[in-house]
Amino acid sequence: MGGDDAGVGAGVWNSVSGGTVFGAVVQAQRIDSLNVEAPPQVWPPRQLPPPLPGFVNRTKERRTLRELAEAAVGQGVRTVVVTGLGGVGKTQLIAHCVRSDLGAFFPDGQVYVDLADVRRDGAVDVAGVLGDWLHAFGVPYGHQPAGLGGRADLFRTVTSGKRVLVVVDNVRQAPEIRALTPGDGLLVATSRTMLPALRMDGAVQLVVDPLDEREAIGIVRGWPVAQSEGPAAAELVRRCGGLPLALRAVGEWLVERPQLGLDDAVRSLAPFGGAAGRGWADEGTVDVMEQVFDSVLRQMPDHTRALYRFLGALPGTTFP
The missing domain is CATH 3.40.50.300 (P-loop containing nucleotide triphosphate hydrolases)
Structure with missing residues (x-):
């Protein structure tokens, strides 16, 4: 292929030959320099969040x-x-x-x-x-x-x-x-x-149902805290309703307080009574996560609890 640039000097002709051309082709009267960037390499995406430790059974x-x-x-x-x-x-x-x-x-x-x-x-x-x-x-x-x-x-x-x-x-x-x-x-x-x-x-x-007692105790057993066995572990699992996220919240609370043990965690949940029922779709089911987070909130300083309540009162569903 070729072309005659009649506007800048008659008789100027350029052509491309030699078979099939893949990619961009630039035709011009004069080229001082030309930089052609290679297309970015694309890897198959792997976007799922990494699994956390402490996963049991399922x-x-x-x-x-x-x-x-x-x-x-x-x-x-x-x-x-x-x-x-x-x-x-x-x-x-x-x-x-x-x-x-x-x-x-x-x-x-x-x-x-x-x-x-x-x-x-x-x-x-x-x-x-x-x-x-x-x-x-x-x-x-x-x-x-x-x-x-x-x-x-x-x-x-x-x-x-x-x-x-x-x-x-x-x-x-x-x-x-x-x-x-x-x-x-x-x-x-x-x-x-x-x-x-x-x-x-x-x-x-x-x-996906809550974990049974044996499976949930397996999560507690992996915590870096003392007294991860025995009746206190079973009672903690019962009060958390077998929910891994509730158990994790309690575990993080204990890790921040190495002087405390499972008995202390159970006592902190005592005001909330028993755990949620297994029929999670029932309208009368108690929200175990709310119970656990309320228990953790009660351990925070007064100014932190005040800020937490203030943020919850903001209009809309998000804030910066």
């Missing part, structure tokens, strides 16, 4: 997730809704499964978002989430459609034919994640509610 749930992952490979998109009480360990279950069981099934990309981090005044910027994921898969922000529909279409296109894992934490309603569905792979959503609309769409539900 053998049945891990086996179910592995079976669903195997079924999703090469079979379009499978959706799993992991439900359970706040603090029951849904996110950590998925993180440990990906690290030990599921990672090999999805070599083409593993993307993650916690909708609690991007929810503003009750609404989620789903288009923003898709924009970040598309960028992680190598689509520059400037080359993406502006609207939600266009980005959702492009995300399905980019992930079509690939083995991709999508994990969405803290889903409140089905429309929040429908646009986040990949072209192929496995979509895992965690929620404190049942999300029946997704089940009507064909999603598989996996309920």
Whole structure:
């Protein structure tokens, strides 16, 4: 190919020959210097948060997730809704499964978002989430459609034919994640509610229950505190309702107070009575997490408690 630059000296001619050309071609009358940047290297994203230590058991749930992952490979998109009480360990279950069981099934990309981090005044910027994921898969922000529909279409296109894992934490309603569905792979959503609309769409539900006493005592046994065995450990587990997050809050409280033991932790929870019932979906269920955090709050200085109450009174759902 060639061209005649009639505006700057007649008879100037340039051409490109020698077969097929890949990449950019620059034709000009005179070139003093030319810098061509190589496109940035793109690695398959691995965005899931790392698993925390202290994870115990969950053998049945891990086996179910592995079976669903195997079924999703090469079979379009499978959706799993992991439900359970706040603090029951849904996110950590998925993180440990990906690290030990599921990672090999999805070599083409593993993307993650916690909708609690991007929810503003009750609404989620789903288009923003898709924009970040598309960028992680190598689509520059400037080359993406502006609207939600266009980005959702492009995300399905980019992930079509690939083995991709999508994990969405803290889903409140089905429309929040429908646009986040990949072209192929496995979509895992965690929620404190049942999300029946997704089940009507064909999603598989996996309920994560509180840990039983033996499993929960296994968490306490791993704490760097004294007296991690015996009746006090069992009583602490009962008062925390078998919720890993509640137990972790108590464990951190004890680590900050090395002079105290499990008996002291049990006494700090005594004003709240017994633990929550196992029927977490019942409207009358006591919020164990609130009990534990209130107990920790009572141990804080007066000015810290005043600030905590003040922040809770601010309008809206977030503050800087």
